[in-house]
Amino acid sequence: MSTIESILNEARVFPPSDAFASKANIPSFQAYEALCAEAEQDYQKFWANRAREQIVWHKPFTQVLNDQKAPFFEWFGDGELNVSYNCLDRHLEKQGDKIAIIFESDDGEVIRTTYHDLHQRVCQLANALKSQNIRKGDRVVIYMPMRTEAVIAMQACARIGAIHSVVFGGFSAKSLHERIHDAGAVAVITADEQIRGGKRNPLKAIVDEALSKTDDISVRLVVIYQRTGADIEFNPARDVWWHELTKNASSQCEPEWVSAEHPLFTLYTSGSTGKPKGVQHSSAGYLLGTKVSMQWVFDYKPTDVFWCTADVGWITGHSYVAYGPLAMGATQVIFEGIPTYPHAGRFWEIIQKHQVTTFYTAPTAIRSLIKLGADLPEQFELSSLRLLGSVGEPINPEAWIWFYEKVGRSRCPIVDTWWQTETGSHTIAPMPGAVALKPGSCTFPLPGISAAVIDETGQDVENGKGGFLVIKKPFPSQVRTLWSDPERFRTTYFPDEICHGKYYLAGDSAYRDKEGYFWIMGRVDDVLNVSGHRLGTMEIESALVAHPLVAEAAVVGKPHEVKGESVIAFVVLKGQYPHGKEIEQIAHTLREWVAKEIGPIAKPDEVRFGENLPKTRSGKIMRRLLRTLAKGEEITQDISTLENPAILEQLKYPTK
Numbered sequence: 164m165s166t167i168e169s170i171l172n173e174a175r176v177f178p179p180s181d182a183f184a185s186k187a188n189i190p191s192f193q194a195y196e197a198l199c200a201e202a203e204q205d206y207q208k209f210w211a212n213r214a215r216e217q218i219v220w221h222k223p224f225t226q227v228l229n230d231q232k233a234p235f236f237e238w239f240g241d242g243e244l245n246v247s248y249n250c251l252d253r254h255l256e257k258q259g260d261k262i263a264i265i266f267e268s269d270d271g272e273v274i275r276t277t278y279h280d281l282h283q284r285v286c287q288l289a290n291a292l293k294s295q296n297i298r299k300g301d302r303v304v305i306y307m308p309m310r311t312e313a314v315i316a317m318q319a320c321a322r323i324g325a326i327h328s329v330v331f332g333g334f335s336a337k338s339l340h341e342r343i344h345d346a347g348a349v350a351v352i353t354a355d356e357q358i359r360g361g362k363r364n365p366l367k368a369i370v371d372e373a374l375s376k377t378d379d380i381s382v383r384l385v386v387i388y389q390r391t392g393a394d395i396e397f398n399p400a401r402d403v404w405w406h407e408l409t410k411n412a413s414s415q416c417e418p419e420w421v422s423a424e425h426p427l428f429t430l431y432t433s434g435s436t437g438k439p440k441g442v443q444h445s446s447a448g449y450l451l452g453t454k455v456s457m458q459w460v461f462d463y464k465p466t467d468v469f470w471c472t473a474d475v476g477w478i479t480g481h482s483y484v485a486y487g488p489l490a491m492g493a494t495q496v497i498f499e500g501i502p503t504y505p506h507a508g509r510f511w512e513i514i515q516k517h518q519v520t521t522f523y524t525a526p527t528a529i530r531s532l533i534k535l536g537a538d539l540p541e542q543f544e545l546s547s548l549r550l551l552g553s554v555g556e557p558i559n560p561e562a563w564i565w566f567y568e569k570v571g572r573s574r575c576p577i578v579d580t581w582w583q584t585e586t587g588s589h590t591i592a593p594m595p596g597a598v599a600l601k602p603g604s605c606t607f608p609l610p611g612i613s614a615a616v617i618d619e620t621g622q623d624v625e626n627g628k629g630g631f632l633v634i635k636k637p638f639p640s641q642v643r644t645l646w647s648d649p650e651r652f653r654t655t656y657f658p659d660e661i662c663h664g665k666y667y668l669a670g671d672s673a674y675r676d677k678e679g680y681f682w683i684m685g686r687v688d689d690v691l692n693v694s695g696h697r698l699g700t701m702e703i704e705s706a707l708v709a710h711p712l713v714a715e716a717a718v719v720g721k722p723h724e725v726k727g728e729s730v731i732a733f734v735v736l737k738g739q740y741p742h743g744k745e746i747e748q749i750a751h752t753l754r755e756w757v758a759k760e761i762g763p764i765a766k767p768d769e770v771r772f773g774e775n776l777p778k779t780r781s782g783k784i785m786r787r788l789l790r791t792l793a794k795g796e797e798i799t800q801d802i803s804t805l806e807n808p809a810i811l812e813q814l815k816y817p818t819k
């Protein structure tokens with residue numbers, strides 16, 4: 164059964180319990196509606212009030228929204244702040260000794276860091292970077308294991324006004340090179356190696372390979388955190404050890420006060436062309452989004468032990484590991500490893516050990532853990548939990564109910580949070596003390612977020628009908644532009660068609676049910692969601708055609724029980740159509756090639772060969788037919804515009 168079908172079959176509703184609601188930050192639907200009404204009345208004033216409450220300003224703002232250059236919106240533009248100050252310094256006086264990070268390594272070592280210590284380490288690295296002439300506005304690529312140090316690196320950049328761009332440790336040298344190059348980075352912060360699930364990944368060697376790909380690379384500094392002590396190539400002209408660089412650095416560092424609109428970071432994500440987009444976020448607006456969502460959606464309490472399992476290589480790890488929890492002064496868990504190592508109960512063990520109260524993870528992780536041990540959570544004491552969260556893709560009701568019953572013991576609400584790299588923080592998600600939950604629905608927009616479902620003419624569709632998900636009014640945490648490509652920003656997110664250049668186009672289709680709940684149906688562009696990771700079909704296609712054997716390739720998604728979607732590649736080879744053993748060999752070669760070109764997450768599950776691809780007379784590949792073939796379904800669509808119907812037979816079966 165597909166996710167959408169199973170969602171439609173689940174009709175149960177889960178209202179907040181009195182026990183939860185009575186203690187919640189937003190304790191009733193009326194309280195939620197009151198906030199929405201305040202935002203509705205004057206959304207600029209609403210956000211201005213929140214920004215004054217939530218942020219420590221070095222210089223208060225007097226301007227709220229500047230839409231003169233729409234869709235390049237600015238918020239609180241004449242205000243000045245520092246994000247790292249807001250995440251660290253502001254807590255020192257009252258709770259310097261509170262644990263900020265409970266770090267657990269892959270092999271179970273636990274290191275606790277207080278706010279005081281974290282502040283010192285961030286200041287030391289910030290000073291060290293300054294001593295190497297890294298300045299405000301410089302771009303710094305971070306390619307790190309999921310450890311406290313990754314957060315320190317991000318915060319140190321924020322402290323000196325350098326713009327970080329984190330690249331997920333699973334991306335290849337080629338992907339890393341592409342991002343370093345596009346960002347024009349002057350420094351890379353990395354580690355000798357990464358260890359996850361007992362497996363080593365040679366991060367520094369990958370950085371070296373990335374930097375050697377072209378001569379026009381602007382990187383002049385590589386900072387290496389020593390994780391494993393493995394042998395690495397050391398280039399004295401460029402490389403420095405983190406521990407040596409910070410050894411004598413002062414643990415006091417005056418923050419660089421920046422304008423509210425100063426870019427805090429860029430983060431590359433997939434779009435519908437082969438080139439990843441450098442999503443650029445602001446300082447103040449972004450920080451504000453992470454803070455209000457921590458309070459509204461995660462119902463943050465100072466006694467919480469917060470755990471978001473996302474890697475800092477993704478937006479979730481930016482907003483709900485590196486910034487949101489620290490901005491709130493929270494205690495959070497950071498875990499270096501994977502959910503299944505050394506056993507499939509690792510997540511539950513960590514929750515028990517560290518008394519986690521708020522647990523935020525992805526449906527794909529939940530589904531794989533159900534498969535590996537549906538009853539495993541019962542063996543652990545999980546009574547510290549009070550709230551669960553889900554992110555990255557629609558959660559199917561089976562997984563929702565399991566998560567609710569087995570992990571949350573039917574006591575903990577689940578917040579299903581819809582948002583994107585581009586929105587910076589939660590946009591449609593329940594306030595758990597206020598909203599009755601429906602498994603599979605992300606429920607209602609946050610106050611001040613004017614989400615709507617429209618048709619291709621830009622009109623709102625009635626409830627029950629599907630359409631394009633848009634956000635009609637600007638909001639503080641939204642993407643500001645695409646790094647070095649403002650035109651692509653405008654045409655991708657504020658297109659003239661559908662949105663009349665005015666609304667933010669999310670790229671998802673959605674509908675609202677008769678009670679107004681939002682249900683996300685999936686992407687409307689050529690973007691796949693594999694295990695909660697965003698992959699562009701075009702990116703994988705370009706990787707495939709870059710292989711000397713390949714003439715042409717088309718990539719589509721196929722529903723997958725655990726991953727949500729899997730990658731299926733249809734390939735035309737330059738030479739002969741392969742036969743016998745050759746098929747398997749070439750398929751294997753191409754899968755490994757994609758892993759090397761982009762990263763293992765992009766590896767096709769299946770490669771099918773054909774003498775051609777299904778095309779229209781004008782030569783356009785008919786992807787909808789390929790999607791049907793990938794699923795193994797009969798073609799019932801209209802194929803009258805198909806030039807070469809015979810090809811369908813050849814592409815029908817997996818050539819495994």
Ligand code: WT7
Pocket residue numbers: 432478479553554555556557558579580581582583584585605669670671683685686692695696697
């Ligand atoms: C895309 C954004 C920021 C979250 C991590 C992924 C899908 C995300 C949900 C959800 C249904 C979801 C959408 C969205 N998505 N959360 N709760 N329910 N779909 O960020 O890589 O920028 O991907 O993930 O399709 O557009 P991302």
